[in-house]
Amino acid sequence: xxxxxxxxxxxxxxxxxxxxxxxxxxxxxxxxxxxxxxxxxxxxxxxxxxxxxxxxxxxxxxxxxxxxxxxxxxxxxxxxxxxxxxxxxxxxxxxxxxxxxxxxxxxxxxxxxxxxxxxxxxxxxxxxxxxxxxxxxxxxxxxxxxxxxxxxxxxxxxxxxxxxxxxxxxxxxxxxxxxxxxxxxxxxxxxxxxxxxxxxxxxxxxxxxxxxxxxxxxxxxxxxxxxxxxxxxxxxxxxxxxxxxxxxxxxxxxxxxxxxxxxxxxxxxxxxxxxxxxxxxxxxxxxxxxxxxx
Numbered sequence: 001x002x003x004x005x006x007x008x009x010x011x012x013x014x015x016x017x018x019x020x021x022x023x024x025x026x027x028x029x030x031x032x033x034x035x036x037x038x039x040x041x042x043x044x045x046x047x048x049x050x051x052x053x054x055x056x057x058x059x060x061x062x063x064x065x066x067x068x069x070x071x072x073x074x075x076x077x078x079x080x081x082x083x084x085x086x087x088x089x090x091x092x093x094x095x096x097x098x099x100x101x102x103x104x105x106x107x108x109x110x111x112x113x114x115x116x117x118x119x120x121x122x123x124x125x126x127x128x129x130x131x132x133x134x135x136x137x138x139x140x141x142x143x144x145x146x147x148x149x150x151x152x153x154x155x156x157x158x159x160x161x162x163x164x165x166x167x168x169x170x171x172x173x174x175x176x177x178x179x180x181x182x183x184x185x186x187x188x189x190x191x192x193x194x195x196x197x198x199x200x201x202x203x204x205x206x207x208x209x210x211x212x213x214x215x216x217x218x219x220x221x222x223x224x225x226x227x228x229x230x231x232x233x234x235x236x237x238x239x240x241x242x243x244x245x246x247x248x249x250x251x252x253x254x255x256x257x258x259x260x261x262x263x264x265x266x267x268x269x270x271x272x273x274x275x276x277x278x279x280x281x282x283x284x285x286x287x288x289x290x291x292x293x294x
Contacts, residue, residue, distance in 0.1 A: 021040070059194075071098070075238070077120050081120060088113050092146075102147055107145055114141065120137065121136065134154045137151060164191060168185055217257040222239050222253060226250075238256065
């Protein structure tokens with residue numbers, strides 16, 4: 001017959017009782033546990049999707065949409081650079097596939113134009129490629145006054161990595177509003193984001209909440225013509241027409257954004273008049289992410 005000292009028996013009983021008290025909150029709902037006295041344990045084990053169920057979303061960066069928006073922005077920068085005094089004549093400024101090209105009409109000023117355009121390659125700081133600056137664009141002299149901007153592989157990868165990191169932070173703030181326990185938002189691969197919300201039974205609610213983020217950009221109101229005239233005829237190159245939310249009037253805006261894009265929860269248009277010109281804020285749905293799985 002086995003014999004255990006009384007102190008050992010008492011120790012085993014205490015350990016078992018401690019284990020029972022520790023696991024006890026997992027057998028009750030969170031509201032019930034919160035009503036218990038403070039001296040009782042209240043921490044519950046967090047169950048993942050495999051045990052508790054829930055909703056998950058897989059997003060991917062829409063590279064093509066992102067590149068097209070960046071190229072349109074670059075088109076406006078090229079137009080502004082060549083219009084600086086003394087102005088350099090050009091033609092054929094347009095987005096061609098994944099590049100932007102422009103032809104300089106005055107062959108005697110090709111070197112001057114190349115110097116201005118070379119300032120638009122947009123060096124980016126990075127800690128991946130040896131810590132050296134990486135150009136977002138490569139400038140190619142195709143001959144006969146034709147210049148072409150294309151994305152560099154390193155610059156595009158660095159930009160998309162920034163899009164993913166920024167999107168993760170935005171999505172995290174949105175998912176926190178669900179009140180789910182320990183939501184998981186993590187990067188998957190180079191251009192995907194996996195969102196897991198344990199306990200959330202409505203994937204559409206999660207998708208709608210993530211999709212609330214908007215982009216706010218500031219554009220100059222063009223004084224070349226009114227919004228009404230632009231609608232009746234053809235708007236000048238590098239401009240676009242948007243309607244005001246309050247007065248529903250058409251405004252002719254410079255397509256090139258003046259201020260960096262910011263993330264906002266609400267869509268809102270704001271106009272501010274300055275001594276020289278007018279600014280208009282435009283909100284739109286972010287194109288960077290597209291849902292792959294739910």
